[in-house]
Amino acid sequence: VRSKLYDTIILGGGVIGCSIAFNLAKKGQRILLLEKGRVASQASSAAAGMLGVQTEMEENGPLFELARKSRAMFPEIVAELREITGIDSSLIRKGMLKLALQEEQIDECQSILEWQHSKGEKAVWLEKEELLQKEPCLSEKILAALYFPNEGHVSAPDLSNAFAKAASYFGTKIREYTEVRSLIKDSGAVTGVTTNGGDFYGDAIVVATGAWSGGLLSEDINQSTVYPVKGEALSVKAEIPLLTRTLFSKGCYIVPKKGGEMIIGATSRAHTFDQKVTVEGISYLMERAKELMPVLAGAEISSMWAGTRPMTNDGLPFLGQHPELQHLFVATGHYRNGILLSPITGKIVADLIADAVHPEIDLTPFSPTRHRNGQEVMLR
Amino acid sequence: VRSKLYDTIILGGGVIGCSIAFNLAKKGQRILLLEKGRVASQASSAAAGMLGVQTEMEENGPLFELARKSRAMFPEIVAELREITGIDSSLIRKGMLKLALQEEQIDECQSILEWQHSKGEKAVWLEKEELLQKEPCLSEKILAALYFPNEGHVSAPDLSNAFAKAASYFGTKIREYTEVRSLIKDSGAVTGVTTNGGDFYGDAIVVATGAWSGGLLSEDINQSTVYPVKGEALSVKAEIPLLTRTLFSKGCYIVPKKGGEMIIGATSRAHTFDQKVTVEGISYLMERAKELMPVLAGAEISSMWAGTRPMTNDGLPFLGQHPELQHLFVATGHYRNGILLSPITGKIVADLIADAVHPEIDLTPFSPTRHRNGQEVMLR
């Protein structure tokens, strides 16, 4: 007996799963979203919410193209979600500063500047003096910076929650505390899932389970092709405004959030699901942050946390239809870019499923089976 | 030796004190705000944030006039604060429903309807059927409702924080954990304050210490003229949106916040500073809320809290200059209307202090010494 029929069942209630649910439900689909814990938690609430297309992508390529398309969608999607749910995702677009702390980083930045300009993106070189004029609390030790005025950030927990609530608004059934144990297959097609709360059937199944995607598809995608990277972060606040633009340097970023809050992130430790906040991680981040902004010594610590990013072997997410298992779609492995890529991922996957439309974007580089085609690097 | 000279020293970092600080600092004044704990806490963060001018004021009078002027200021002030601080105060203007649960309340509502209309305010009578059409989750037992489409609500903690941060942005020095012990007086004028962190001097002193205002002015205002009224509340959330408009009934209101959160409030117990959340208070609120919306039984409890409202003997706040103590201003006793009245209170007091302008509004009914003029009712 089939317990219930849905158009699409989405596995994973993070920002990716919720964005897909929102997009599909808005198109009129009956959606079931299954989440093993609470929606909008884990990496989706641990993220600093940077929309760092130019700052984070160090080379041209399909991810850069995808990311800048997604970044452009934020003003509209944030307004729409706010209209529907009342939740404001705190989109702030005051730019990011890629800091040069050593001589060699100056050259790196200069070369980044060039290809960014060639792609038509705004990027401004700031000598120390100009930098300190814009951001007077920065350390004198910073040599210069590359300034990307169009970058910004959102509140990751708010955006994720807003996607979830907007999906509910359009009729998505969200089941929290529901663990998916296995895919139900029928002659080469995936028709449903077995969970700790019963079996559910749908015309399409989407895997959006982030760092926890490995186990489910173990027969299809080698377990190690999506792996966890632990990150620790903390949040501090100062009595007066200290920073306007996001700071980005190797191993430490500082994101100036609303109300004077600043998120300092993030450590990276691969291959662990551990979520403990450690002396090592937090003391490292505090030392680095004080180097960038000595005045932070006096800041108040608000909170500390750890999250688990879903990494892939080539750093690109898995996006698209599974070529062998019919009705199965994959949207995972977004690593540090889950928040940034959530608008476009939701749109692409919803278009693929509901409209069977081949998206304008070439998904080949993000194919969930790209690792099989003789690319040994991917398969280890 | 005078430790520091300020234009104005504000005592109390609640929504009233912070709004005054913001208004004065924007005019260019050097402001010191002293707060015994943390800013934007106590009643300012415990409030449900209702902007219930028509719903709460049961009769015409100076408070009604003050309140509707203040309500009208919200769209602009919320936008301005958001621009400056990034903090969105979640202004939602979807109306409030004054519920009639018993026959006699129908008559009351009808008479309210009439004087509201006579004041040019929108008010719509909804028979049960219309009511349930608008809000399908309401109990069948509700007989009818008076609908005020222009009422709304904000996030009280966010608004309070936004005022504080905007005040800081314009240069206000905020000192938390600073307890004021006494006023420093010099030949009939107040010139400063003694605190646990030293003495501070200013050209004007504003008392905005809410329920804690009694002790400070004990020689001038009888201690009992501002007294505490404890209120308990809780917050719940449902999986799907259950409510669009705020519900208001005797002894229980339900405010639909962003993201499906609903605040259920509030008990009232006078003459205690106790802030314990009790079995009695919370079980009362839950029973009442289930009466109004039976579906709330399945809602998840998010949090519970208690706060302390500053009440006066005639229910009106104290607003204005002290007639005997020069340079002393008072803005306290806002009871349940602190959030609602914060924009206009900030403006009035700032105008009085910085510009020595007599505000358009007649402050006589709010005089801090109105109790002395033979009005026995006030003095008990």
Added chain:
Amino acid sequence: VRSKLYDTIILGGGVIGCSIAFNLAKKGQRILLLEKGRVASQASSAAAGMLGVQTEMEENGPLFELARKSRAMFPEIVAELREITGIDSSLIRKGMLKLALQEEQIDECQSILEWQHSKGEKAVWLEKEELLQKEPCLSEKILAALYFPNEGHVSAPDLSNAFAKAASYFGTKIREYTEVRSLIKDSGAVTGVTTNGGDFYGDAIVVATGAWSGGLLSEDINQSTVYPVKGEALSVKAEIPLLTRTLFSKGCYIVPKKGGEMIIGATSRAHTFDQKVTVEGISYLMERAKELMPVLAGAEISSMWAGTRPMTNDGLPFLGQHPELQHLFVATGHYRNGILLSPITGKIVADLIADAVHPEIDLTPFSPTRHRNGQEVMLR
């Protein structure tokens, strides 16, 4: 390549898994304990910690025998754990009162009294007057009570933590945030487990995963044979001591913890892993608690929570060696008795594994495959 060799690998870091780990490690075994979240959480920290052998077991049988043996072990084990870890489990043995609120319950209690006496257990019948003398804050509406002076309670989180820490002290390697995906089998024997942190091998494997045990053994034990029963509870405290003995009635118990704290529990909802604290659950408990002790209306609410008990079809836990899969042991399905049964469960399983000793206790009624032997009731 085998990543590491352990004598025994224990799956599940609740009170049962930790007690087994402690017992085995003390015998000198190299133990690995795998826990998907944090140790000593879930049901083990949600429990009220009652040691209610006589109060809870309504009939003679193997569970009653097992439970009273386990209850007798508490004074010694609590002292030993405290000596090793410093953690005091707050064993309080001041008795429990099974309350009669209706006439028919008086008869029930009388019949319980008789068989308890026949088993040599202390049980005293208290008429209303005697009851109110012992516990003056009880409601006048309670008709009488059965008093079991030898019952008591511990702090469930403290006991669970103490077992975990004592296991560590004897060398147990505890890996948190490690999810077991499947058993590794080799010609009819279980040799290890596959986890999200790699594969681990051991000479014996113990399943102690509580309500989450179903999925793992799905080929061997039908999924539905261990199922979750959600329970909600709250904790309150009074300014003065209100209660000395634990109260037990249908649908509501009140456990007087150290320092005047009282735990009020617990609702029961089968077949859900949901852990939300609901209006329904908490308001039910508060109403029931006020019926038993009207004075609780004034108590302060400390906290609220939900937990997931592991239930079986016949209400008995699964204890012992798996008859078909070699090297596999099971200790799960303890329902409401996990804390109470933890000392004896740890001892039995450790004896079975380390010493291959057949315990004095007949484990047949607790056999993990008892459901197969034509007992249709179990298999549905």
Added chain:
Amino acid sequence: VRSKLYDTIILGGGVIGCSIAFNLAKKGQRILLLEKGRVASQASSAAAGMLGVQTEMEENGPLFELARKSRAMFPEIVAELREITGIDSSLIRKGMLKLALQEEQIDECQSILEWQHSKGEKAVWLEKEELLQKEPCLSEKILAALYFPNEGHVSAPDLSNAFAKAASYFGTKIREYTEVRSLIKDSGAVTGVTTNGGDFYGDAIVVATGAWSGGLLSEDINQSTVYPVKGEALSVKAEIPLLTRTLFSKGCYIVPKKGGEMIIGATSRAHTFDQKVTVEGISYLMERAKELMPVLAGAEISSMWAGTRPMTNDGLPFLGQHPELQHLFVATGHYRNGILLSPITGKIVADLIADAVHPEIDLTPFSPTRHRNGQEVMLR
């Protein structure tokens, strides 16, 4: 009209006030304890609970004598409080290590060793090798240590709560959220107090308000004679036991609590009531702790907090009857030794008040007016 008559009114619900209340109530007195917030909070719950008589007192004198008498009272008082309240204060007596990190500290330690021996106290010199044998996780950089095997520690919050609950048990009326505004005096005698909850009268009044004592007695004791010293601390935990004895070094101590928890403390900043946890404070403590125990880098951070210690100009507490204001007693200014001195302070003050007994201990050095007698150092 006198609202109520008590034998003794105690101002302040910290560990000192609660210990006095407990001692007096046990003697049969009717006690009222007034606390402006919650009992057992502030410094009493922020303390690490060290019983560091030999470790902390660097010279012989009245404080050393008082402290060692108090330390000796712990086993009995902790057992008694546990018997009454069920709260175990986690008394652990495994000694403290005063670490020598530099050559000059070796000489200091040696001289301390001598006078400790002369006072009959146990103290053992440990060369690096012996030290590392006892505590293998200590840094190789530590040169040597002075070992005091009789020192120990308790859980400060548990002890404070236990005193409060035991006081309640003996009938003490505890009023929380009650702020004392002034002493009521009648011809040279203190007869009561004015509070935000009304006036209260008693035969004796005890000031035990810690860092907040200054304001109340401002006419009698110069405000600056009890001043706040802010301290920040954090708590970490390791997977396996790392430390058995308390470590004490200049600017950083590490206290091994039950269950593997370790408290790392504490910064010192005088003359502020601020309670913010800062980047500066916590990063300093983490760097120092890693120097002493490099393995702590991997420890998990549990929590962070700040507290406010009450300091006096000569570092000695104020203890005893006020020589000018009749019926007024003082017990404040215990600085870092509040927990350690709570048993003896409670006993001394209770004996003075209830039995008018001159205690065996000479209180002259602790006189609340000792600063007046020409000791210029004290008065500034």
